[in-house]
Amino acid sequence: MEIDICWSLLTANVKPFDLNLCYSKKDNFMLKLPVYLDNNATTPMDQRVLDAMIPYFVEHFGNAASRNHPFGWEAEEAVDYAREQVAKLIGADPKEIIFTSGATEGDNLGIKGVYEMYAGKGNHIITCTTEHKAVLDTCKHIEKLGGEVTYLEVQEDGLIDLKELEAAIKPTTILIAIMYANNEIGVIQPVKEISTLAKKHGVLFFTDGTQAVGKIPVDVQKDGIDIMAFTGHKMYGPKGVGALYVRRKNPRVKVTAQMDGGGHERGMRSGTLNVPGIVGFGKACEICRLDMEKDTAHIKALRDKLETELLKIEESYLNGNKEHRLPHVCNISFKYVEGEGLMMGFNKNIAVSSGSACTSASLEPSYVLKALGLGDDLAHSSLRFGLSRFTTEEQIDYTIEQITNTVNKLREMSPLWEMFKEGVDINAIEWAHH
Amino acid sequence: MAYSEKVLDHYTNPQNVGTLDKSSKNVGTGLVGAPECGDVMRLQIEVDEATGVIKDAKFKTFGCGSAIASSSLATEWLKGKSVEDALKIDNMEIVEELNLPPVKIHCSVLAEDAIKAAINDYRVKQGMNQLVFEERIH
Numbered sequence: 383m384e385i386d387i388c389w390s391l392l393t394a395n396v397k398p399f400d401l402n403l404c405y406s407k408k409d410n411f412m413l414k415l416p417v418y419l420d421n422n423a424t425t426p427m428d429q430r431v432l433d434a435m436i437p438y439f440v441e442h443f444g445n446a447a448s449r450n451h452p453f454g455w456e457a458e459e460a461v462d463y464a465r466e467q468v469a470k471l472i473g474a475d476p477k478e479i480i481f482t483s484g485a486t487e488g489d490n491l492g493i494k495g496v497y498e499m500y501a502g503k504g505n506h507i508i509t510c511t512t513e514h515k516a517v518l519d520t521c522k523h524i525e526k527l528g529g530e531v532t533y534l535e536v537q538e539d540g541l542i543d544l545k546e547l548e549a550a551i552k553p554t555t556i557l558i559a560i561m562y563a564n565n566e567i568g569v570i571q572p573v574k575e576i577s578t579l580a581k582k583h584g585v586l587f588f589t590d591g592t593q594a595v596g597k598i599p600v601d602v603q604k605d606g607i608d609i610m611a612f613t614g615h616k617m618y619g620p621k622g623v624g625a626l627y628v629r630r631k632n633p634r635v636k637v638t639a640q641m642d643g644g645g646h647e648r649g650m651r652s653g654t655l656n657v658p659g660i661v662g663f664g665k666a667c668e669i670c671r672l673d674m675e676k677d678t679a680h681i682k683a684l685r686d687k688l689e690t691e692l693l694k695i696e697e698s699y700l701n702g703n704k705e706h707r708l709p710h711v712c713n714i715s716f717k718y719v720e721g722e723g724l725m726m727g728f729n730k731n732i733a734v735s736s737g738s739a740c741t742s743a744s745l746e747p748s749y750v751l752k753a754l755g756l757g758d759d760l761a762h763s764s765l766r767f768g769l770s771r772f773t774t775e776e777q778i779d780y781t782i783e784q785i786t787n788t789v790n791k792l793r794e795m796s797p798l799w800e801m802f803k804e805g806v807d808i809n810a811i812e813w814a815h816h
Numbered sequence: 817m818a819y820s821e822k823v824l825d826h827y828t829n830p831q832n833v834g835t836l837d838k839s840s841k842n843v844g845t846g847l848v849g850a851p852e853c854g855d856v857m858r859l860q861i862e863v864d865e866a867t868g869v870i871k872d873a874k875f876k877t878f879g880c881g882s883a884i885a886s887s888s889l890a891t892e893w894l895k896g897k898s899v900e901d902a903l904k905i906d907n908m909e910i911v912e913e914l915n916l917p918p919v920k921i922h923c924s925v926l927a928e929d930a931i932k933a934a935i936n937d938y939r940v941k942q943g944m945n946q947l948v949f950e951e952r953i954h
Binding site for chain 2: 718719720721722723726727738747757758759762794795796797798799800808811813814
């Protein structure tokens with residue numbers, strides 16, 4: 383009886399209520415709600431990571447910079463081990479890892495640090511329009527300081543054009559800042575080709591590796607990366623801790639510190655080290671490295687199932703390059719349905735994010751999707767799904783069903799869908815823009 | 817952002833979704849908003865020509881939950897009102913009824929615009945002048 387009630391409540395899409403545990407009659411499994419599919423925003427922390435961190439809050443509380451007593455030594459040892467694990471994940475030397483508070487700090491330190499350090503060589507930076515705001519806004523800041531920034535457009539599939547990149551390089555160019563993989567569409571940029579071009583022209587290559595590191599093999603040597611920012615909380619680690627990789631050989635790279643203080647982290651990032659956070663980050667990197675193959679196979683199979691099923695919905699479109707893409711992301715536009723309205727149909731039970739921005743005063747949809755050349759209407763109709771190692775097939779099946787039902791329901795309510803079905807050309811209508 | 821109970825109610829059980837015959841002389845249709853803005857509202861009224869009372873009202877909306885709720889509520893309020901009284905519906909009444917937050921006020925404005933556009937369409941069909949409304953900043 384209970385089972386019946388519960389399932390009917392779910393499918394009838396009634397008023398949301400606190401639902402922690404529910405039994406699906408259909409498949410006879412236990413599905414815990416809500417389902418989390420917003421792993422590009424943040425991942426849940428792995429229990430193994432927490433277990434590694436716990437002793438470093440109370441028991442081993444020392445300052446890693448205290449060189450003269452066992453409390454400091456313990457902390458330093460733990461940081462050293464974590465630094466090794468972080469370095470191993472990306473094929474770096476531990477000395478090349480600078481701990482930060484996260485990727486935003488890494489982006490700032492990497493880009494501003496190069497701008498200051500290499501001011502004698504030039505003041506020109508090349509980036510692209512689909513970068514994260516932490517990169518774009520840093521570049522805007524540099525423009526205010528008198529620097530020059532080229533923002534490369536991306537192609538329809540989200541990839542940059544390497545010829546355009548090479549054409550943009552000038553004698554004053556000091557840095558190419560192109561992300562490894564995009565946070566909204568998961569598209570992976572041709573990092574090796576970019577670094578080859580950078581090397582050819584004697585320009586440094588910075589990449590925002592936030593979404594890629596821990597998910598796909600990233601190797602700073604093979605990829606030719608000079609500087610890379612990444613963070614713990616996108617790879618099952620804690621929030622508030624990340625790293626900046628800064629190359630020490632071929633070439634030796636330096637960045638000017640953005641915070642003055644005790645000269646920690648080889649003088650590039652002052653501030654007492656966040657020991658428990660760093661320990662957790664290190665553990666997260668270790669797990670990602672050891673389990674990557676297994677995790678990727680699991681995640682990709684589920685992502686592909688989700689994507690295949692959702693693309694069966696009429697007038698639904700995949701955004702971004704299908705092939706050069708992170709295995710855990712898919713971004714789909716459901717034409718004639720508005721993203722925020724769509725999410726409202728299931729967001730008590732399924733967490734995803736939308737490229738629509740009806741909540742903001744500007745009403746501007748995702749700048750990333752617009753950069754791909756998507757019309758505002760399609761950008762407003764998009765949902766981003768991000769899977770994790772903890773995503774289950776039951777969750778994916780439930781998501782497919784809920785999204786399909788909600789899209790169908792809202793289309794019945796959509797004047798645009800009706801026009802489309804009647805063959806009216808929506809683009810020919812003169813809309814009153816407000 | 818959490819939605820109010822009333823918005824959720826209208827979203828889950830929208831009232832008067834549908835289409836009236838827009839070629840009919842006693843049906844007024846208002847289509848407002850734009851796909852690029854993420855909101856398109858189509859609101860229709862069917863008027864009893866003898867009494868000037870709105871017999872039926874229908875809507876279809878492409879937009880967020882607040883836009884759907886605003887149009888659903890508007891159709892409820894329109895039914896049984898005279899065209900004259902319908903013109904008095906103010907967007908702030910919708911805001912209050914649905915507890916819309918400031919970022920969603922434009923949804924209520926759109927609903928008010930849709931009502932006015934539908935009435936004007938009806939008036940033109942009846943050989944009357946279009947009413948001119950104050951331009952408002954959305």
